[in-house]
Amino acid sequence: MKNKLLKIVLMGMMLSLVFTGCGKGEKESEPEQELVVEKLELEGEGEASPSPEATPETSGVIGEREVVDGKMQSYLTGEWKDEGVVTRRPIAVMIPNNTPAMPQYGLSKASIIYEAPVEGRITRLMAVFEDFDDLERIGPVRSSRDYFVYVAMGYEAIYCNWGLARPYVEELINRDTVQNISAAVEGIYNPAHEAFDRVSRPGYATEFTGYLFIDGMLKAADRLGYDWEYDDSYVPPFTFAAEGVRAEDNYKEAESALTIYPGGTEGNKGGYGAYNPYFEYNETDQLYYRFQEGEKQIDELDGSQYAVSNVVLQYCHGEVRDDHDYLAFGVHGEGDAIVFTGGKVIKGTWKRYDGDATPAKFYDENGEEIIFNQGKTWICNIWEEYGEFVEYK
Numbered sequence: 001m002k003n004k005l006l007k008i009v010l011m012g013m014m015l016s017l018v019f020t021g022c023g024k025g026e027k028e029s030e031p032e033q034e035l036v037v038e039k040l041e042l043e044g045e046g047e048a049s050p051s052p053e054a055t056p057e058t059s060g061v062i063g064e065r066e067v068v069d070g071k072m073q074s075y076l077t078g079e080w081k082d083e084g085v086v087t088r089r090p091i092a093v094m095i096p097n098n099t100p101a102m103p104q105y106g107l108s109k110a111s112i113i114y115e116a117p118v119e120g121r122i123t124r125l126m127a128v129f130e131d132f133d134d135l136e137r138i139g140p141v142r143s144s145r146d147y148f149v150y151v152a153m154g155y156e157a158i159y160c161n162w163g164l165a166r167p168y169v170e171e172l173i174n175r176d177t178v179q180n181i182s183a184a185v186e187g188i189y190n191p192a193h194e195a196f197d198r199v200s201r202p203g204y205a206t207e208f209t210g211y212l213f214i215d216g217m218l219k220a221a222d223r224l225g226y227d228w229e230y231d232d233s234y235v236p237p238f239t240f241a242a243e244g245v246r247a248e249d250n251y252k253e254a255e256s257a258l259t260i261y262p263g264g265t266e267g268n269k270g271g272y273g274a275y276n277p278y279f280e281y282n283e284t285d286q287l288y289y290r291f292q293e294g295e296k297q298i299d300e301l302d303g304s305q306y307a308v309s310n311v312v313l314q315y316c317h318g319e320v321r322d323d324h325d326y327l328a329f330g331v332h333g334e335g336d337a338i339v340f341t342g343g344k345v346i347k348g349t350w351k352r353y354d355g356d357a358t359p360a361k362f363y364d365e366n367g368e369e370i371i372f373n374q375g376k377t378w379i380c381n382i383w384e385e386y387g388e389f390v391e392y393k
Helices: 148-156 214-223 384-389
Strands: 071-073 080-082 093-097 112-118 122-129 156-162 179-181 197-198 210-214 259-261 278-282 287-292 310-316 318-320 327-329 333-341 344-352 359-366 375-383
Touching: 093 148, 112 148, 112 327, 122 148, 148 156, 156 214, 179 214, 210 214, 310 384, 333 359, 333 384, 375 384
Parallel strands: 093 156, 112 375, 156 179, 310 375
Antiparallel strands: 071 080, 093 122, 112 122, 197 210, 259 278, 278 287, 310 333, 318 327, 333 344, 344 359
């Protein structure tokens, strides 16, 4: 496998890709047919685990990755992990986030969670996993939207979903450039039937019983001939603080905030008000804990509450595509962004001008790339037309 260098995306970038659309129609118990969208847009946890002896960093951020005692620092979290995990492409799994689907299974093991509105003004999650070897399954799994596909492509992730691809996802997801593990449904040309199965969940609608099974996923990836190595031009999504350094030390003058409300404190605003999600910062362990409907949002796998080191609000232009309320979001180009890390609020912008195979990068108001704390990151796609409802304090 190839060692990678952490690449800093320069501000002067060329080529803006913009995809637009519009849409209507998802309720709490949505049918197993869904669509997707394209436009412009983009997405670690806890205390860094004990690490091997590393070369001292002089810049305060992780520089060139080095293998030390069989471990490397992750491109997705900055944490020390087995070299084979760090240098392997991740998987991106579509997961429902509405009440009838709760609780989800395995989500706490994701390195990045990307959240965006879908029809019905609820949100859906795309969880990006590099640590999945010890998981039996992940789910429940739902269908795609094209803006999620474009974000996954920026991470060079293998994209996993279960649900109808028509009308807005079919052409995109079946391209040679989109390596996907998709259930056998309408609009999927090369289904991976061996990767998915139903799990008994008495009282749950059928659409919330489909799961991705890791053994089957690996078999499907092998059968489909997918390459698990990152491309030579791979661009890591974040710049992380080095060992023993806290990112917030670079932002001492920034305002502080302990609670983040992506959709405000009441009402259904831009897809984030349906279940009133929010994050609370714990100053003791320096993590942001996720709540929804006034309760802890937990993982059925082990009962743990979702907690991340960084929360990002990425403002994207959104449109309604059709009379079924299907949405489109801009995931290329640029827009406003707010990064919350270590209790600090860093305002700036996101930029993504180098095409589908590169992620959005985040910059402060001085044009410098924002430094993230090591750990997991939760990215909230904020429908910029509803951005006024965002609150933090």
